[in-house]
Amino acid sequence: MSPDGGPPPAGATYGVDIGGTKVLGVALGPDGDVVGEARVPTPTGSRAIVGSHVAVAVAEVVTQLDAALGIEAAPVGVGAPGMVDRTGRLCFAPNLPQAHGVDWHELVGGRLPGRRVVIENDANFAVLAEHRLGSARGHDDVVMVTLGTGIGGGIVIDGKVQVGSAGFAGEIGHMVVDPNGPPCPCGRSGCWERFASGAGLGLQAREAALAGQLDEVVRHAGGDAESVRGEHVSAAAAAGDPAARQVIEAVGSWIGFGLANLACVLDPSCFVLGGGVVLAGDLLVDAARATFTDLVEGGRRRPLAAIVPAAFGERSGAVGAALGARLGGLG
Amino acid sequence: MSPDGGPPPAGATYGVDIGGTKVLGVALGPDGDVVGEARVPTPTGSRAIVGSHVAVAVAEVVTQLDAALGIEAAPVGVGAPGMVDRTGRLCFAPNLPQAHGVDWHELVGGRLPGRRVVIENDANFAVLAEHRLGSARGHDDVVMVTLGTGIGGGIVIDGKVQVGSAGFAGEIGHMVVDPNGPPCPCGRSGCWERFASGAGLGLQAREAALAGQLDEVVRHAGGDAESVRGEHVSAAAAAGDPAARQVIEAVGSWIGFGLANLACVLDPSCFVLGGGVVLAGDLLVDAARATFTDLVEGGRRRPLAAIVPAAFGERSGAVGAALGARLGGLG
Missing domain, CATH: 3.30.420.40 (ATPase, nucleotide binding domain)
Incomplete structure (x- = not known):
């Protein structure tokens, strides 16, 4: 989902994959090479995975990438687990029942003002990465x-x-x-x-x-x-x-x-x-x-x-998310 | 699969569905209305389903439709059961093991010279009919x-x-x-x-x-x-x-x-x-x-x-095959 339009970005884009144990971010150059990486632990606790804590973790990963690359306002793709609908809302996730109904786009987008933010199910981004750049080319x-x-x-x-x-x-x-x-x-x-x-x-x-x-x-x-x-x-x-x-x-x-x-x-x-x-x-x-x-x-x-x-091992989702940020969606 | 090209036909097209008990044919007008129907029993016997007997039955249905409508050379779509590959060859059919490797296009096409013949798996034609004209519009x-x-x-x-x-x-x-x-x-x-x-x-x-x-x-x-x-x-x-x-x-x-x-x-x-x-x-x-x-x-x-x-009941496959004959494939 691409909330705004515009031409593809000339510089790096970021992809962030919200996993069960870590929030993993990569920066992808225009040629599809990984030029940066950052990670923070996924917030734990009975309800801590819900919404705002995770959004803070995503923003932290983005800040780390900004600092490492010395850039700002790079577009961000975010891969989230479970049944994410076309508006970025988590409909159902068997392993995250406490997060049902969370609007990732609002929560994560709200923490990353001024950026193009694209939200998708994590595996949809993973297949995008492997199809375009990885094992399934x-x-x-x-x-x-x-x-x-x-x-x-x-x-x-x-x-x-x-x-x-x-x-x-x-x-x-x-x-x-x-x-x-x-x-x-x-x-x-x-x-x-x-x-x-x-x-x-x-x-x-x-x-x-x-x-x-x-x-x-x-x-x-x-x-x-x-x-x-x-x-x-x-x-x-x-x-x-x-x-x-x-x-x-x-x-x-x-x-x-x-x-x-x-x-x-x-x-x-x-x-x-x-x-x-x-x-x-x-x-x-x-x-x-x-x-x-x-x-x-x-x-x-x-x-x-x-x-x-x-080909990208545990990074497929993050790489695909960065690619999705470049494409403004799943291509 | 469309062996030849050309513009869509102006008149009726035929669709023939090779079923377990009957070979069912319909004629479809340019507006998608069924304007004719014919059927013959599917040839039976241990190996009679194989190739040439079925091709004869398909040709017989086509001849009946020609006679009923007073036309000739209408394009024909044929829906066949099992794993039919992109060239019209039956790769595998659990319920028709004796027909593995049969080239439907060669056998049926050979019996219908001078016609555009399109071969596909029967259910692929059925969904084409229901999607374009039936319950799934x-x-x-x-x-x-x-x-x-x-x-x-x-x-x-x-x-x-x-x-x-x-x-x-x-x-x-x-x-x-x-x-x-x-x-x-x-x-x-x-x-x-x-x-x-x-x-x-x-x-x-x-x-x-x-x-x-x-x-x-x-x-x-x-x-x-x-x-x-x-x-x-x-x-x-x-x-x-x-x-x-x-x-x-x-x-x-x-x-x-x-x-x-x-x-x-x-x-x-x-x-x-x-x-x-x-x-x-x-x-x-x-x-x-x-x-x-x-x-x-x-x-x-x-x-x-x-x-x-x-919407087309038992005729979905035949109607879809006739539609496929008009489109030169699955559209």
């Missing part, structure tokens, strides 16, 4: 899957980021893949993100730990199976722990399962995997690819979509 | 769900029918909605069409019959629970049989379940339900709507997509 039909605490999605069709009738397309983490699966904060059960996200990795890791299969990992986590987190398992798998590798492969397989469903609906030529979970590396991506190939309809007779990690 | 983002033996899908995004990178978008019946569900001819288990299509209706009806819940329906089907078909249940439900109504509602609920998943991915403003299963009427559509409203992410906070029956 050259593909006209792309699905970006951001594997963080939950799963976000961005969709490019026919070369254009598509957001759906109300702005809520790409909420792919809430496809139900097993009606008998675990309950989801969204109110349903068996959503894809219960199995394939960071939360899914943690859940499966703790199950394996409680079953006595991850003793080494549990020791690293402080001795309590309930304390095992995804990053402990990723580290143990990278070090060769067979049980940890099994957990990572199981999560990768669930990722591939969902990609096969998405291929049925959208038939992209490229899936980009982003978010922190992808830091688990080749083991995870290879497992996703193997299950996808096995499960996708007509798998032995159709061109198989590429499945690639995000 | 005025909506820019539409998903058409054809509930026949299986489930087909057609997708309109931003006002345009989208077919994906290789032409295989909209294969929505093969989203897996329950990994522990019944096996599907596509090779996986728990595909949506196992629960929500005509086959799903039949399956659930026979289960209810074998459990002794559909005695009246079984009598109508000839006394054998294994002989109960979807149409027997629909008729009994329409007559008020409570057990039959329960089966229809269960199928409707599974339809709504899949629509909620599709809304997460695509966020359309309108779902159009077509195909024979919709003849079960309001009971089915109301159940779909109720489950959709209950399950869709953010359901109480988002604009709810319309869920409407196809």
